[in-house]
Amino acid sequence: MFNLKKNKILFMIPRHHLFLHQSNNNKKEILRKLENLSDEILESKVTQDAKKYYQMARSVTREIHYHKMFTRLKIERNSILVGVINPEHKIEDLILKFFYNRFPKFTIILNSIKKKTIYFIGPAELREKLKKKEGVIFKLEKDWILGKSKLKLENVISILLPILKDNKFFDGILDTDLDLTKLFKEFYDSQHIDSRENHRLFIQNMPKKYQKKKDMVVEKSFRTKSLDRYIKK
Amino acid sequence: MPSIVEKIRVLGAAGKYDICASSSCYSHSSEFNSKIQCYTNSKLSEKSSSKDNSQYFGSMLSGGICHSFTPDGRCVSLFKVLFSNACSFNCKYCFNKISKKKMTLTPYEYVKAFMHLYLGNYVEGMFLSSGITKNSDETMEKMLQAVKILRNKYNYRGYIHFKCLPGASKDIIREAARYVDRMSVNLESPTEDYLSEIANQKSFRTDIIKRQEWIRDISEKKFNDWEQIEKIKSFDNTYLDSDLESKYKNAKFLPSGQTTQFVVGAAGETDWDILKRLWWEYKRIKLKRGYFSAFSPIQGTDLEKKEPTPLLREHRLYQTDWLMRLYKIPIHDIKEILTESLYLPRQDPKIFLARDYFSDRIPLDINTLPYKEIIRIPGIGLLSARRIMKLRNNGITINKREQFKNIGVVLKRAEPFLKIGSSYQSNLMKYLN
Numbered sequence: 001m002f003n004l005k006k007n008k009i010l011f012m013i014p015r016h017h018l019f020l021h022q023s024n025n026n027k028k029e030i031l032r033k034l035e036n037l038s039d040e041i042l043e044s045k046v047t048q049d050a051k052k053y054y055q056m057a058r059s060v061t062r063e064i065h066y067h068k069m070f071t072r073l074k075i076e077r078n079s080i081l082v083g084v085i086n087p088e089h090k091i092e093d094l095i096l097k098f099f100y101n102r103f104p105k106f107t108i109i110l111n112s113i114k115k116k117t118i119y120f121i122g123p124a125e126l127r128e129k130l131k132k133k134e135g136v137i138f139k140l141e142k143d144w145i146l147g148k149s150k151l152k153l154e155n156v157i158s159i160l161l162p163i164l165k166d167n168k169f170f171d172g173i174l175d176t177d178l179d180l181t182k183l184f185k186e187f188y189d190s191q192h193i194d195s196r197e198n199h200r201l202f203i204q205n206m207p208k209k210y211q212k213k214k215d216m217v218v219e220k221s222f223r224t225k226s227l228d229r230y231i232k233k
Numbered sequence: 234m235p236s237i238v239e240k241i242r243v244l245g246a247a248g249k250y251d252i253c254a255s256s257s258c259y260s261h262s263s264e265f266n267s268k269i270q271c272y273t274n275s276k277l278s279e280k281s282s283s284k285d286n287s288q289y290f291g292s293m294l295s296g297g298i299c300h301s302f303t304p305d306g307r308c309v310s311l312f313k314v315l316f317s318n319a320c321s322f323n324c325k326y327c328f329n330k331i332s333k334k335k336m337t338l339t340p341y342e343y344v345k346a347f348m349h350l351y352l353g354n355y356v357e358g359m360f361l362s363s364g365i366t367k368n369s370d371e372t373m374e375k376m377l378q379a380v381k382i383l384r385n386k387y388n389y390r391g392y393i394h395f396k397c398l399p400g401a402s403k404d405i406i407r408e409a410a411r412y413v414d415r416m417s418v419n420l421e422s423p424t425e426d427y428l429s430e431i432a433n434q435k436s437f438r439t440d441i442i443k444r445q446e447w448i449r450d451i452s453e454k455k456f457n458d459w460e461q462i463e464k465i466k467s468f469d470n471t472y473l474d475s476d477l478e479s480k481y482k483n484a485k486f487l488p489s490g491q492t493t494q495f496v497v498g499a500a501g502e503t504d505w506d507i508l509k510r511l512w513w514e515y516k517r518i519k520l521k522r523g524y525f526s527a528f529s530p531i532q533g534t535d536l537e538k539k540e541p542t543p544l545l546r547e548h549r550l551y552q553t554d555w556l557m558r559l560y561k562i563p564i565h566d567i568k569e570i571l572t573e574s575l576y577l578p579r580q581d582p583k584i585f586l587a588r589d590y591f592s593d594r595i596p597l598d599i600n601t602l603p604y605k606e607i608i609r610i611p612g613i614g615l616l617s618a619r620r621i622m623k624l625r626n627n628g629i630t631i632n633k634r635e636q637f638k639n640i641g642v643v644l645k646r647a648e649p650f651l652k653i654g655s656s657y658q659s660n661l662m663k664y665l666n
Contacts, residue, residue: 040627044620045639069298073354081352102292102391103352173345173387174352178237183346184355186238190245191313192303195529196544201306205299219301 019060020053022090030056060089066207067095071110072215076157078174079167081106084215086113093146096121100144105169107160111153118149118156122164129163185218237346240336247318247328248362253417253524256310256357256392257296257489291351291391293414298357311360311394312347314338316376320364324421324432326499329364331533337366340379347383351391358392358414359383369398373405380412392489399440403447410451415489415521418444423510427500431536445491445518452487452519490521497550498542499528505568505575508553512564515557522558525550549577556583559615560608566590583611587650595650596657600630612646 020034034042034053045051073081081103085095092112099108100121107122124143130136136159138147149156211219235243299308317337320329338346343361350356361380366372376395383389395413397406410416418441422428425437435441493514495507507525514520527547530537556562570578570585578585587609591597599607599621607618620640624631631637632654637644648658 038627040623040629044624045641046620046624046629046631046636047639051639065298068295069300071354073352075352083354098295099354101294103290105290106352169387170348173348175345175349178345178349180349180353180355183238183241183349184353186242187245187312187314187346187350187355188301188303188309190242191249191307191309193249193305193307193529195541196305196307198306199304202302202304205302205306205308 019064020057022060022064022094023056024089025056060091063087063089064091064094066210067091068098070210070213070215071095071099073099073108074180075106075174077161078170079106079164080109080157080160082109082111082153082157084113084213085110085119086213088114092117092119092148096146105167107164109153109156109160116150118151118153120147120149120156120160121145122147122160125165126160126163130159133159181217188218235334235336237338237342240338240342241314241346243332243334243336244315244318244338245313247332247364248313248315248360250328250526251313251360251362251396251419251494252526253394253419253492253494255308256298256394257293257415289388289390291389293358293390293392300355300357309355310357311392312350312356312358313360313362314343314346316343316361316363316379317366317372318364319366321367322365322432322434324434325535326431326496326528326531327534328531331531340375340382343379344382344387348387358394360394360396361413362396363398365398365400369401370405373398373401373409377405377409377412380409384412394489397444397448399435399444401444406444406447407451410448410486414487415492416448416452416487417492417494418448419494420510420514421494421496422500423495423502423506427502427506430500431496445493445514445520448487448491449519452485452490454486490519492521492524494524494526497525497527497547499536499539503575504546504550504553504577505571507550508557508564508567511554512557523554525554545579546577549579549582553577553582556586562586562609581611581646583609584646587611591650596652597650598652600625600632610647610650612643612648614641617641 020031030053033049037047037050037053041047041050042053045054067085067087071083071085073083076082081099083099085092087095092110096108096110096119099110100106107120107126109118109120111118121144124140124145127138127140127145130138130145130147135151136147136149136156138145151159206219210216299310301309303309315329317335318329318332319335319337320327323330347356347359351358359380361376363372363376380393380395383393392415393413394415394417395409397409397416397418399418406416420428420441421432421435422430422437428435428437428441495510497507511520511523514523525547527542527544528536528539529541530539553567557564557567566586566589567582569589570582572578590609591606597606597610599610604618604622607613607621608615613621617640621631624640631640634644634653637647637651637653649660651657
């Protein structure tokens with residue numbers, strides 16, 4: 001009754017250790033040691049070394065996943081999406097590529113607060129025009145450019161906006177009057193079933209580190225209940 | 234005239250009781266690289282160029298992304314807002330029945346709200362459902378318009394879950410199946426008798442099971458119907474005319490299959506009734522998965538005085554469903570662990586199944602057991618079992634607690650069943666015997 005192909009998918013083990021290169025602790029000796037371990041040992045974490053590498057790599061993949069989940073993007077004039085990130089590992093490129101693949105009509109800018117750097121990804125056409133700009137470093141990768149800058153966010157946006165083509169694809173549907181945070185707040189509040197309230201599960205699913213993000217205004221607010229709510233009950 | 238935000242507040246609250254709202258992805262699909270799938274995208278890889286890529290927006294490559302969590306701990310991954318809460322049906326448990334503000338979103342408003350949230354990375358996809366305003370076909374037609382705007386005008390290639398309303402015609406189901414990733418019809422109850430108690434306007438056999446069979450038949454086909462492609466061109470010919478062929482050719486209908494949902498405890502059904510029906514659905518309807526929603530009475534409805542179903546019952550059903558679906562434990566084994574009144578035991582069903590299955594053979598030696606039996610041991614999941622098999626195949630014997638822990642085995646649960654090295658955990662029963 002079950003599809004064999006489907007069951008095969010279930011057994012695919014993510015090769016977390018491939019992400020060790022993105023880890024903050026990727027010292028050469030660790031990577032060299034890693035090469036000497038067999039795949040079976042690595043995947044089964046059966047030795048202390050293998051377990052250590054697995055945990056290191058897992059912390060990278062976990063961080064990537066959380067950034068995909070909780071990075072909120074703001075739309076700037078229908079052509080740029082701006083988000084704030086705070087990663088410990090070197091995962092900016094991976095997050096940028098994830099968002100660029102999802103929204104290829106936009107140039108994506110991510111502001112890394114801890115590293116005080118602005119990272120961006122955009123179409124290859126930007127290359128020529130960006131060459132003349134100071135304070136922006138970039139590299140060409142296939143059909144897109146990956147760049148970074150130590151300038152302020154506003155400055156990077158003001159450099160990129162004039163050289164980007166007008167994106168008319170979303171004209172008419174993206175309404176500047178519609179407050180995105182307010183829209184999400186109404187949607188978020190509407191999804192909650194009172195009788196099922198379970199704060200422990202909420203905290204388990206949404207680590208405190210990410211709750212503290214400035215973008216998480218809506219999620220933070222549920223704990224500050226108004227008196228009206230109790231009076232109604 | 235209510236604003237979009239106000240409509241979202243009212244219609245979102247009406248849609249929150251629909252549990253089946255997890256997203257799906259293609260990244261692990263074996264067919265991903267070999268076939269062109271409907272609306273799938275390509276990775277930023279050597280094979281694709283951003284020129285092809287830039288025609289679309291949205292993605293289904295990453296799975297399990299929840300963009301937020303509500304205070305009840307459930308994830309917010311899909312834009313789960315009803316299209317309309319004006320419903321002509323009179324289901325006894327339903328929230329729409331008592332809703333004073335009747336509202337309907339226009340297809341354009343629906344798309345607009347969704348696009349804003351999707352671009353802001355607040356949602357992972359769309360879950361489109363509705364109350365039945367006049368009749369199922371008319372309502373579904375309007376819902377489908379929103380999907381067509383997204384797919385044809387804006388080339389959205391992300392995830393869409395479309396609710397098939399009971400009694401919808403075959404034509405409209407077939408048309409919807411061309412645009413969406415997953416469809417579902419809510420069973421609500423496991424049998425005709427139980428359904429008639431809570432929703433007497435719905436016919437179990439014709440309105441629900443028949444529709445599920447149609448969806449199953451449609452999802453087994455491939456997208457080679459050129460007549461339909463012409464139809465799409467005529468709907469909106471401003472985008473991607475030349476690309477339609479490559480976009481649809483050999484694409485699979487409903488790549489994420491179909492699902493269903495039960496309201497647990499509303500009609501007094503037992504766990505055995507639900508599990509039996511679910512087993513039948515997996516076998517005959519090729520269901521991807523079932524969802525359970527513990528009944529909670531809503532003031533103003535006919536069932537307002539009925540006791541709410543404990544959430545633990547819902548949890549046990551999910552655990553058992555998992556065992557049936559992924560561990561492939563047959564239904565007759567599960568019947569053995571049910572109580573006399575045909576409910577699941579209060580503890581983890583896997584422990585009861587293991588006691589029943591291994592009974593005289595405990596303690597077990599992990600180094601000799603076949604894979605099918607290893608996964609039956611509590612505390613050992615599919616991934617840990619796979620790791621154990623890999624090590625065994627490479628001549629490594631597992632005989633230390635440390636090894637079990639590193640592999641990911643939950644020893645607290647597994648230890649009563651296992652022999653680790655030469656020792657095993659005794660239990661009180663042994664001395665009593």
